[in-house]
Amino acid sequence: MDREILRFRASCVREIRRFFEEAGYLEVDTPVVSGKVIPEPTIDLLNTTIHGAGDGPGTPVFLLPSPEFYMKRLVAAGSGSIFQFSRCFRDREPLSRLHSPEFLMLEWYTVNADYIASIETTEALLERLCTRLDLTASAAAAVSPPVLRMTIEEAFSKYAGIDLCACGETRALRTEAERLGLTPALDADWPELFHLILLSEVEQQLPVGRPVALLDYPAQVSCLAKQKAGTPWRERWELYLSGVEIANCFTEMVSPAEVAAYFKREGTELRKAGRPEQTDESFPDIYDTRHPACSGVALGLDRLLMVLSGSDSIAQVMPFTLRYGDAQEKTI
Amino acid sequence: MVKAGSIEKGMYILLKDEPHLVTEREFVKPGKGQAFVRVKLKNVKTGLVQRPVIKSHESVEEIVVEEHPSQYLYADESAYHFMDTDTYEQFEIPMAGFEEKKDFMKEGDTYDIVMWESIPLGIKIPLKETYTVSAAEDAVKGDTVTGATKTVVCETGLQVKVPIFIKSGDKILVNTDTGEYVERVNT
Numbered sequence: 001m002d003r004e005i006l007r008f009r010a011s012c013v014r015e016i017r018r019f020f021e022e023a024g025y026l027e028v029d030t031p032v033v034s035g036k037v038i039p040e041p042t043i044d045l046l047n048t049t050i051h052g053a054g055d056g057p058g059t060p061v062f063l064l065p066s067p068e069f070y071m072k073r074l075v076a077a078g079s080g081s082i083f084q085f086s087r088c089f090r091d092r093e094p095l096s097r098l099h100s101p102e103f104l105m106l107e108w109y110t111v112n113a114d115y116i117a118s119i120e121t122t123e124a125l126l127e128r129l130c131t132r133l134d135l136t137a138s139a140a141a142a143v144s145p146p147v148l149r150m151t152i153e154e155a156f157s158k159y160a161g162i163d164l165c166a167c168g169e170t171r172a173l174r175t176e177a178e179r180l181g182l183t184p185a186l187d188a189d190w191p192e193l194f195h196l197i198l199l200s201e202v203e204q205q206l207p208v209g210r211p212v213a214l215l216d217y218p219a220q221v222s223c224l225a226k227q228k229a230g231t232p233w234r235e236r237w238e239l240y241l242s243g244v245e246i247a248n249c250f251t252e253m254v255s256p257a258e259v260a261a262y263f264k265r266e267g268t269e270l271r272k273a274g275r276p277e278q279t280d281e282s283f284p285d286i287y288d289t290r291h292p293a294c295s296g297v298a299l300g301l302d303r304l305l306m307v308l309s310g311s312d313s314i315a316q317v318m319p320f321t322l323r324y325g326d327a328q329e330k331t332i
Numbered sequence: 333m334v335k336a337g338s339i340e341k342g343m344y345i346l347l348k349d350e351p352h353l354v355t356e357r358e359f360v361k362p363g364k365g366q367a368f369v370r371v372k373l374k375n376v377k378t379g380l381v382q383r384p385v386i387k388s389h390e391s392v393e394e395i396v397v398e399e400h401p402s403q404y405l406y407a408d409e410s411a412y413h414f415m416d417t418d419t420y421e422q423f424e425i426p427m428a429g430f431e432e433k434k435d436f437m438k439e440g441d442t443y444d445i446v447m448w449e450s451i452p453l454g455i456k457i458p459l460k461e462t463y464t465v466s467a468a469e470d471a472v473k474g475d476t477v478t479g480a481t482k483t484v485v486c487e488t489g490l491q492v493k494v495p496i497f498i499k500s501g502d503k504i505l506v507n508t509d510t511g512e513y514v515e516r517v518n519t
Contacts, residue, residue: 195365
């Protein structure tokens with residue numbers, strides 16, 4: 001780790017903090033440990049045990065994969081708009097060019113805002129980083145606003161020749177995947193086919209010389225983003241810089257009934273997968289009908305620093321890369 | 333069988349019944365989806381390259397390969413001729429898919445041949461190898477620009493960009509993966 005990178009990292013964090021403070025957001029600082037979580041079957045949690053003062057077997061707890069579990073409680077309790085730099089933990093995401101089991105997330109929630117307003121906030125943030133940090137010309141071009149907005153529907157049509165609206169059935173999407181020469185698993189469900197095509201055909205062809213946001217994800221991909229009224233899409237976008245997925249944004253689902261339905265559905269998936277202990281059944285109770293409209297963005301700070309500094313991997317911008325087993329030698 | 337998530341660069345796997353060498357692999361995980369690996373595979377029979385995306389949990393068939401130390405005898409127009417140094421049996425490896433190895437192999441030297449069910453999958457050449465410069469132009473007088481290079485030809489026919497002080501007869505160390513000059517070897 002050279003001092004230049006340490007300084008670059010610090011100045012980037014400082015500019016982001018100033019940006020949000022000036023925009024009226026409150027910085028918060030929430031725990032990374034919890035006994036229960038929001039159910040997300042595609043995420044593997046790191047766990048540990050708290051023994052307290054006793055001699056017993058202790059209580060299993062999880063290291064959170066994102067700060068949303070606590071930040072959403074703060075918003076529901078009336079915190080107003082908030083932001084946080086948070087250490088996050090995810091198992092089975094091996095140390096590699098874009099992944100580390102421990103990483104730094106910038107997450108912010110804006111009340112009385114939707115996902116489109118959050119793109120504008122993100123553009124203002126990127127603009128500030130371009131102005132205040134000493135970037136190379138190519139790095140500046142890769143992050144300089146405006147962000148090119150492209151719906152998932154447009155991107156699938158343009159890069160994969162697929163009309164997603166005509167492929168609502170798993171069989172129809174499978175036929176398209178096979179037409180493209182892909183070989184999906186025999187039991188692949190709709191979201192898996194969608195992601196296979198996204199990764200194989202779409203992501204690889206996105207423009208790299210400027211920021212791109214893919215908007216309006218299919219409702220079949222389950223998450224806590226609000227459904228766009230009268231459409232098969234969710235109010236969600238993902239930001240790509242230099243072809244790398246950097247941030248994810250929702251217009252947050254705040255209807256108590258819809259959040260409860262999500263917990264029921266995903267909790268069932270986790271039970272089927274033998275991981276029933278994770279789900280915080282009481283979480284949907286934080287929502288009531290007076291909850292303000294809200295948009296949340298989660299941004300991988302190590303990846304952003306990688307792009308800003310023109311590095312090839314997140315390891316080059318982290319003060320330390322995790323050392324465990326022989327993973328480091330094998331994958332970096 | 334191995335899980336796709338455990339695929340590593342340099343591994344050989346069977347895809348649609350054809351043996352492939354993994355030349356790149358990257359772990360990818362969509363924001364709200366399952367984990368995949370994006371791999372670059374080279375069909376070792378045809379040289380064709382594919383870039384499939386495979387679900388991490390999916391099983392792929394890893395090929396159990398053997399390495400046979402073999403002496404490189406010579407190349408003809410379409411094949412390399414080797415002799416197994418254990419059995420003294422001579423065999424040939426079709427050049428298709430291994431064309432880029434030609435200029436890196438020295439006649440008479442021994443290399444490990446990666447075999448699977450008596451099909452040669454690869455020829456292992458040390459990452460850094462010494463070659464003798466057989467032809468080099470003299471440096472142009474007065475050309476003292478730092479970092480100036482010229483191209484020389486080695487005994488195997490390999491062409492390498494080198495600093496201008498390298499002369500015919502010099503021994504040089506070359507990275508066999510990139511074909512780049514590393515340093516002059518003092519003898």
